[in-house]
Amino acid sequence: MATVYVPTPIRRLTGGQAKVDVAGANVADLIQAVDAAYPGVAERLLDDDGNLKRFINVFVNDDEIRTLDGLATPVGEKDKISIVPAMAGGSSNRTENRRE
Amino acid sequence: MSRLTRDQLIALARREINEIAPQELASQVDAGRYAIIDIRERDEFVQGHIPGAHFIPRGFLELQIEQHAPDRETPLVIYCAGGVRSALAARNLQEMGYSNVHSLISGFNGWKNAGYPFTVPAVLSEEQRIRYSRHTLLNEIGEAGQIKLLESKVLLIGAGGLGSPAAMYLAAAGVGTLGIVDFDTVDLSNLQRQLLHGNSDVGRPKVDSAIDRLHAINPDVEVIGYREPITSRNAREIIRDYDVVLNGSDNFPTRYLVNDACRLLGKPLVDASIFMFEGQVTVYQPPIPEQGIAGGPCYRCLYPDPPPPGEVPSCAEAGVLGVLPGIVGSLQAIEAIKLLAGFGEPLVGRLLMIDTLDMSFRTLNVARDPHCPVCGVTPTVTELIDYEQFCGLPASNGHVHEPVNGHVNGRVSVEA
Numbered sequence: 140m141a142t143v144y145v146p147t148p149i150r151r152l153t154g155g156q157a158k159v160d161v162a163g164a165n166v167a168d169l170i171q172a173v174d175a176a177y178p179g180v181a182e183r184l185l186d187d188d189g190n191l192k193r194f195i196n197v198f199v200n201d202d203e204i205r206t207l208d209g210l211a212t213p214v215g216e217k218d219k220i221s222i223v224p225a226m227a228g229g230s231s232n233r234t235e236n237r238r239e
Numbered sequence: 240m241s242r243l244t245r246d247q248l249i250a251l252a253r254r255e256i257n258e259i260a261p262q263e264l265a266s267q268v269d270a271g272r273y274a275i276i277d278i279r280e281r282d283e284f285v286q287g288h289i290p291g292a293h294f295i296p297r298g299f300l301e302l303q304i305e306q307h308a309p310d311r312e313t314p315l316v317i318y319c320a321g322g323v324r325s326a327l328a329a330r331n332l333q334e335m336g337y338s339n340v341h342s343l344i345s346g347f348n349g350w351k352n353a354g355y356p357f358t359v360p361a362v363l364s365e366e367q368r369i370r371y372s373r374h375t376l377l378n379e380i381g382e383a384g385q386i387k388l389l390e391s392k393v394l395l396i397g398a399g400g401l402g403s404p405a406a407m408y409l410a411a412a413g414v415g416t417l418g419i420v421d422f423d424t425v426d427l428s429n430l431q432r433q434l435l436h437g438n439s440d441v442g443r444p445k446v447d448s449a450i451d452r453l454h455a456i457n458p459d460v461e462v463i464g465y466r467e468p469i470t471s472r473n474a475r476e477i478i479r480d481y482d483v484v485l486n487g488s489d490n491f492p493t494r495y496l497v498n499d500a501c502r503l504l505g506k507p508l509v510d511a512s513i514f515m516f517e518g519q520v521t522v523y524q525p526p527i528p529e530q531g532i533a534g535g536p537c538y539r540c541l542y543p544d545p546p547p548p549g550e551v552p553s554c555a556e557a558g559v560l561g562v563l564p565g566i567v568g569s570l571q572a573i574e575a576i577k578l579l580a581g582f583g584e585p586l587v588g589r590l591l592m593i594d595t596l597d598m599s600f601r602t603l604n605v606a607r608d609p610h611c612p613v614c615g616v617t618p619t620v621t622e623l624i625d626y627e628q629f630c631g632l633p634a635s636n637g638h639v640h641e642p643v644n645g646h647v648n649g650r651v652s653v654e655a
Contacts, residue, residue, distance in 0.1 A: 226517075
């Protein structure tokens with residue numbers, strides 16, 4: 140099974156787990172497999188058309204899937220998949236409420 | 240054992256070595272045919288030296304020459320003030336096996352009197368030589384690298400969690416000018432991680448407490464505070480004067496703004512962000528072909544669009560371990576120093592992911608996006624835009640709004 144590294148903002152969906160081992164032939168399969176175990180994950184990563192959201196990057200081992208075959212990038216048993224979302228902090232105590 | 244007078248010894252040395260005339264050396268300087276070594280004392284060297292000459296004082300010549308010319312066949316020219324000390328020194332180098340050593344006839348004085356160009360080096364003061372001695376001991380920095388740092392200017396976006404350690408280490412390292420953009424005041428809840436500010440600073444403008452703290456660390460450093468938000472209107476003007484920009488901002492509009500401004504101005508951007516226990520660090524280096532810098536991706540190559548407002552929780556909502564920005568901001572300072580002094584491999588095209596929960600550091604490869612609107616093949620963003628609107632927030636219409644809930648509305652804020 141491949142290992143999916145879950146970024147902090149999504150860990151509340153995985154019960155706090157930072158790594159999830161799932162089986163699948165490619166990146167898209169793995170995302171669905173994680174979502175099956177922890178519902179809601181796919182929605183955080185994919186847009187309505189099933190494409191990766193443009194503020195999220197996925198890496199198979201060290202390389203971003205945009206430079207490979209996108210969501211169709213094949214994954215093997217020992218591959219490590221990293222999900223890397225845009226993060227804005229800083230360490231503000233107020234960013235999100237400045238528009239309230 | 241024969242006894243020689245001073246003059247006999249000099250005459251002996253001259254017979255046994257090769258000498259080179261200033262005219263001949265001058266015709267070869269540009270071609271770089273010779274490694275030129277200035278063996279005078281430090282106080283002579285700093286008054287002026289032949290361009291490109293390496294300084295090894297006579298007393299250390301035999302001890303250090305192998306570090307600078309490991310190959311015994313290297314064509315060497317050594318010079319002193321008048322050609323005597325260098326004749327004696329050349330003889331010793333020959334004895335060490337250097338087969339192509341020349342002593343400059345009439346030395347630096349002859350060179351200078353013949354009207355050939357010379358360089359007056361910037362040098363460290365006595366106090367600076369002590370203060371930065373642990374840097375100058377490093378071959379990668381040395382005195383030349385330290386002087387580069389002292390002549391360098393770094394702009395920090397935000398004097399908060401990331402900006403605090405970055406600014407403090409850059410000040411201690413002797414980066415000559417630090418600019419700090421932050422329009423906020425110190426809040427009690429900042430002190431858990433923002434080490435630029437202390438208990439007595441609560442309520443003060445952050446740029447003021449930052450200036451005090453940085454001057455206390457190193458009075459050599461000029462600190463310029465910008466107590467204003469960075470906006471599409473002032474970003475170019477502020478960033479233009481700096482060599483490297485460190486981003487420690489806490490919101491997406493500022494991240495896109497600073498990225499675009501740095502790309503358009505050709506400035507390297509050391510970017511980092513933190514969330515709870517996790518950090519990201521990378522360097523967005525624009526290509527500079529004339530300096531042989533290939534460059535790498537920019538923020539928009541990685542993240543073409545921002546997340547919709549509210550989709551990504553902030554540190555204010557989720558919290559952040561106070562030490563985390565200490566690590567991540569310090570890494571930014573290291574990257575800035577590497578870029579400024581020109582050593583090592585900066586994090587260009589690589590994204591460092593830090594998870595302090597399992598204490599893993601992973602480096603992922605990131606590539607330029609040929610479709611990037613700023614640095615792609617056919618850029619569509621060629622000037623700064625309205626970044627609030629771009630990030631799905633109410634558009635800035637150029638007016639300064641009344642503060643809402645104590646915060647300035649309609650403008651891009653900075654705080655880290």
